[in-house]
Amino acid sequence: MDLMKDFWNGSRRALARAITVVEDEREGFEDVMKDIYHHTGRAQVIGVTGAPGAGKSTLSDNLVKFYRKQGKKVGVVAVDPTSPFSGGAILGDRIRMNDLTLDQGVFIRSMGTRGSLGGLSRKTADAVKLMDAFGLDVILIETVGVGQSEVDIVKNADTTLVVLVPGLGDDIQAIKAGILEIGDVFCINKCDRDGADRLNIEIEMMLDLGESQDWRPPITRTVASEGQGVEDVIQALADHRKYLEESGQIEIRRRERVKDEMIDMIHDRISRRIMQKIISTGEFSGYVEQVYERKNDPFTVVDSIVENILK
Ligand SMILES: Nc1nc2c(ncn2[C@@H]2O[C@H](COP(=O)(O)OP(=O)(O)OP(=O)(O)O)[C@@H](O)[C@H]2O)c(=O)[nH]1
Numbered sequence: 001m002d003l004m005k006d007f008w009n010g011s012r013r014a015l016a017r018a019i020t021v022v023e024d025e026r027e028g029f030e031d032v033m034k035d036i037y038h039h040t041g042r043a044q045v046i047g048v049t050g051a052p053g054a055g056k057s058t059l060s061d062n063l064v065k066f067y068r069k070q071g072k073k074v075g076v077v078a079v080d081p082t083s084p085f086s087g088g089a090i091l092g093d094r095i096r097m098n099d100l101t102l103d104q105g106v107f108i109r110s111m112g113t114r115g116s117l118g119g120l121s122r123k124t125a126d127a128v129k130l131m132d133a134f135g136l137d138v139i140l141i142e143t144v145g146v147g148q149s150e151v152d153i154v155k156n157a158d159t160t161l162v163v164l165v166p167g168l169g170d171d172i173q174a175i176k177a178g179i180l181e182i183g184d185v186f187c188i189n190k191c192d193r194d195g196a197d198r199l200n201i202e203i204e205m206m207l208d209l210g211e212s213q214d215w216r217p218p219i220t221r222t223v224a225s226e227g228q229g230v231e232d233v234i235q236a237l238a239d240h241r242k243y244l245e246e247s248g249q250i251e252i253r254r255r256e257r258v259k260d261e262m263i264d265m266i267h268d269r270i271s272r273r274i275m276q277k278i279i280s281t282g283e284f285s286g287y288v289e290q291v292y293e294r295k296n297d298p299f300t301v302v303d304s305i306v307e308n309i310l311k
C-alpha cells in the first residue's frame with residue numbers, strides 16, 4: 001500500500017491518514033495494524049486526565065516543549081468522549097497548540113466518539129500504536145473529564161498524570177470517579193489560586209487510605225499558564241518511568257493490556273459472527289415476535305438461540 005510506504009518514510013500526512021483509516025475501520029485497516037504491530041512498544045506513553053478546564057492542555061503544551069528540547073519526537077492524542085468530532089481542527093486544543101503543530105517533531109491528533117463511545121478506548125490505543133510505530137518517542141493521551149470512559153482511555157498509558165485544581169471541590173469529584181486509584185503522579189495546577197495546601201492534604205489523606213504500594217504517587221504543584229513547576233512534573237514522570245522499569249511493573253502492565261485487548265477482540269469477533277448467523281437465518285424476527293407477544297420470555301428464547309448456534 002502506498003499509504004504505508006509514505007508512513008515508513010516518515011510522512012506525517014501518512015500517519016494522519018493511517019489513523020483515519022483505522023479509526024473509521026476503512027478497508028485494509030487490519031492490514032495496517034498487523035503491519036505496524038511489531039514496531040510498537042517503544043514509546044513512553046503518558047495519560048493526562050482531570051476535570052474540564054483544569055489546565056491539562058496548558059500543561060501538556062509545556063511538557064511537549066520540554067521533551068522537544070530534549071530532542072524527542074512527541075505525539076499528542078486529545079480525546080474528548082463528549083465530542084462527536086474527530087481528526088479535524090475543531091477542538092480548541094488544536095488552536096492552542098498551533099505553534100507546536102508547525103514543529104515537524106510534534107504530531108497532534110484529536111479524537112471524538114463519532115457516535116460510539118464504546119470503541120473510543122480501543123481507537124485511542126490504535127492511534128497510540130500507530131504513533132509509536134511511526135517513531136514518536138513520547139506520546140501524551142489527553143482526555144477531558146473524569147468519568148469511566150476517561151479511566152478506560154488512560155489505561156492505554158504507562159503513566160497517568162492526574163491534574164486537579166484547588167478550590168473547585170475537584171477532590172470529591174475525583175474520588176467519586178475513582179481517579180485517585182489511577183493516578184501515578186498528581187499535579188495541583190493553578191497554584192496561583194488559594195486552596196492548594198488543603199487539596200494537597202486531601203490527596204495525601206486519600207492516598208493513606210488506599211493500600212500501601214511500592215510507588216507512592218508524588219504530588220506536584222504548577223502554574224501551567226506561567227510554566228511554573230513543570231520541571232517537577234517532568235521529574236516525577238521520569239521517576240515513575242524508572243520505577244516501572246526497575247520493578248518490572250511495566251511488563252506486568254503491558255502484558256495485562258495485551259490480555260485485555262485480546263479478550264476485547266475475541267468478544268468482538270465472536271459476537272459479530274454469531275450475530276451474522278442469527279440474522280442471516282431470517283428466523284430472528286420470529287423470535288422477536290414470540291417475545292413481543294409474550295408467548296415466550298426473552299431468557300428462554302435467547303438461551304435456545306445461543307444453544308443452537310453453539311451446537
Ligand atoms: N490561573 C491559572 N489559569 C490557568 C493555569 N493553567 C491553565 N490556566 C487557564 O485555565 C484555562 C483552561 O486551561 P486548559 O489548558 O484549556 O484546560 P483543560 O484541562 O485542557 O480544559 P479542557 O480540555 O476543556 O478540559 C485556560 O484559560 C488556561 O489559560 C494556571 O496555572 N493558573
Ligand SMILES: [Mg+2]
Pocket residue numbers: 056057058093
Ligand atoms: Mg484541553
